[in-house]
Amino acid sequence: MKKIKVGVVGLGHRGRHMANLAKRAFEFVDFVAACDIDPELWHEKQWLQDDSMKNKHPGTKFYNDYVKMLDENQFDFILVETGADVHADFCIKALNRDINVFSDIPSVANLTEAKLLWEAEQKSQGKLMTGANPNEWGFINAMVDLYQKGLLGEPYYMEAEYIHCSRPGSITHKELNKNSPWRKSLPPIRYCTHSLGPLLRILEEDLRYAICLGTGAHIDPDSERDDMMSALFQTESGVTIRLLRNGACRAFIGHHSYRVFGTKGYFERIDSRGTTPPVTRFNSTELYGAENLTVLPIDMMPQEYSDNPHAAGHGGADYALLDHMFQAFLRKEDFPISLKDGLRMTLPGIYAAESARRKGVKLTIHYPWETEFDADIREFDLS
Template identity: 25%
Template sequence: MKLNRRKFIVSSSVLAGSLSMGAFPSWSLPSKTNQKVRIGIVGGRFGATFQFHEHPDCVVEAVSDLRQDRRDHLMKTYGCSKSYPSLEKLLEDPGVDAVFLATPAPDHAAHTLASLKAGKHVLCAVPLAMNLEECEQVKEAVLSSGKTYMMAETTTYMQGTISAKKFYKEGKFGEIFSAAAEYNHPGLEVLWFENGAPTWRHGLPPMHYPTHCTAFLISVTGERLKKVSCMGWGNGDGLLKDNPYENPFWNETAFFQTNRNHPFRVEVNWKGALRNAERGEWRGEKMSLYLPSGHANLATMVTAAEQLGKDDAGFEHTDNKVTAYEFPQWWKTDMLPEKMRHNSGHDGSHTFITHEFIRSILEERLPEVNIYEALAYTVPGIVAHQSALKGGELLSIPDYDD
């Protein structure tokens, strides 16, 4: 399991097999074993929104949450009769092969390390970790454990992103020379306090939660983000005051340079007159694709054309073709087991995450959002926030692929 990214690409068929894109993969490809993955679900809110109980190769063995009411909710959701009051207790169960960590973001690194040490495969909610030291620790633990690690990034499996992957693999974009993404969640501060006490979300730097944006580019083209200049907005007053992250910003906008010298703009916004959005834009020499705000099913496609037109001032210009594009509902296809072919959370992504994690274990391969991709999604945001604290200073982003 001691692999760098280059060796991974050569030795694993995950990219060629799951994203060959001439035709999408079918769930019915035979696995190497008839064994079922016995999973433990940790976290009774987000953890209750997945479909492990519907997967033909999985059994929900146990659930866990610190609160009894949430444990009861998990048991009811997954038809599971075994529960534990803590992750620590669940990890002692020899009947659990893998865990899904739907726990608070600041705990992800520690919980992942504990789970790997206990010999469990790990699916963890985003982000990977909160700082660069934790990122390095998780990487080393994953590579030395021999266990499967996957980050549950929903953007990678949104229906529009799957369509963009297909277009990219087919060469429809040509070269994607620039891209942009935004994650707008205005009013997030309502989750900052519960029963008068602050939650882990209180003052979380926007760029410490970048993966819903970075995945739009990285999962499609495989590019790595190498440099960043980031600006923040906010004065540290109001609910931001005295937050544990010492974060003064409500919103952050980052300008990245990729390893292919392409620009990539990312916005993560918690406050303002904004539409809720998790959306991406890919701008290519032959075609561009713009996802809608929200999880609508109608995008905008621009195709390069030969004919000329005139703008409103009478000047000639290339009259590119602009059309509405209704992307397929990929969850209806044989990319998923039949019982899982229904819409699910975050634009249909939850069933895909569930399926990819289970099959990667049984097929003894790295999952699509493996440790290298998780680092590529997460680390640029951590560095971007550092840049914002320094007034937009251009900073280099560490490379974890080797």
């Protein structure tokens, strides 16, 4: 079988993990080249790794110049694993060479990037897969299945929270923040794709309006970021989503929770609270015996991968992402989480951050496939 030629840019902990997983778990992957501006990351055994990237991958070429890496090699895929606010330019450069892209989230950092990336993909023979791993979780697949079978009816109100605390001084905190300027400066609400992505799977409409407020920094007054940001989004028909995101906080609780209020049922996934494990529950007027809240025996692992020894990392979702992407590529099908999906879950966070900057003004969200988007670029990015 012809090998799929893969390169990675960004060898932080996520880039190393995804490149190692692609190489280890898919025998058809040829890990051609890797790039990071910090050569220490090629040579040193890093956090959670059994060896340095150079030693683990003797056949892989290492670069500190991305364009040189693209110029000197042939690729089917580039994994873009640079910081959360610097993805688009790397993706565009690969798409301009007709190379497929796996872009980690969020997809873009501003509206101009969204337009340029959208246009680059339209012109390219390559396509972009959005690395939205929560969309792959088992309990999210269950939620989508309940919706598609009509057991939830139509959602009219949904909630999500992503509360990610790490203890200052802990090894996790130290290692995650070492080379990550974005972890200290990105407005938390812009890291919204883990929360909105799964909910948008059961929403036919795009989000149209955003209102957001931030608390300011109380825990560390030197911080540039709000400790907590809370956004309300709404579609044109009135479906409303509330999203809570944190910068700093002292709540050491499970990270991801979701609630869906539908016309015929209710779904919730409440993450762990201390010794109480995560729970997935639903009720429905449409299923005999499920009128009362009923526990669903499903966790993060997508059940089709539960026996797969490679299905590690975020509850099997990282493997599922790569598997679905490579299978689509081999079958010449569209990627299951497209650039459009990525922008639908990323742009509301950019509008929400702007709403918070303007003290909670309600903003109308547009997308690069809409004519009004250019006026927003002029107002947001160029004023």
